[in-house]
Every structure is written in C-alpha cells, then in structure tokens.
Amino acid sequence: MALTSCSDLFEPAIENNLGLGYMYNNSKYAEGILGNALTRIPVGSPSFNEVATDDAVTNDATNSWRKMAGGTWTSSNNPMDAW
Incomplete structure (x- = not known):
C-alpha cells in the first residue's frame, strides 16, 4: 500500500x-500600470459629463x-455604455 501527501494542495x-515596492524603483513598470489603467477607460465616452448632472441643458428630447x-435611463439608451 502506498500513501502520498497532499500538503501542497492546500497552500497556494x-x-x-x-x-x-517594485513600481517605486522601476519607472517602466509604473508607466505600464498607468498605461493599462488608461486603456480600460470606456471608448467613445465624451470628455465632459456635465449634461448628466442637474446642469443638463439640451433641446434634443x-x-x-x-x-x-431625467431618470429614464435604460440599457438601450445608456450613454456611459462602451458596447
């Protein structure tokens, strides 16, 4: 009869x-983190969102x-959607 151990199964x-800490000493690593964060910003979103506040002014219904x-925000008219 053979027995095996599985202690490494429960430890990651x-x-x-x-x-x-590595980021503070390596500027290229920090630049990569920043670049990765910037690429995750939704595409096609306008640079201003004032029209989504109480200051919203538009004549287009x-x-x-x-x-x-106005509170009629749905999945079919979501201006913040990146689809």
Whole structure:
C-alpha cells in the first residue's frame, strides 16, 4: 500500500507578481500600470459629463444624456455604455 501527501494542495503556489515596492524603483513598470489603467477607460465616452448632472441643458428630447438626467435611463439608451 502506498500513501502520498497532499500538503501542497492546500497552500497556494508562489506567483510571479510584482508588488507596489517594485513600481517605486522601476519607472517602466509604473508607466505600464498607468498605461493599462488608461486603456480600460470606456471608448467613445465624451470628455465632459456635465449634461448628466442637474446642469443638463439640451433641446434634443431623444438625447441619451437627457434621458439619463431625467431618470429614464435604460440599457438601450445608456450613454456611459462602451458596447
């Protein structure tokens, strides 16, 4: 009869992840983190969102931002959607 141990089954393996300390000493790593964050910003979103606030002013009744500010925001007229 052979017995085996499975102690390594319950302990996570060491991963090859760099910590925040590495970022402070390596500018290219920090630049990569910033670049990754910037690429995750939704595409096609306007640079201003004032029309989605109480200051919203538009004459277009079908404008998605107006619908969002007026409380009729749905999945079919979501101006913040990146689809």
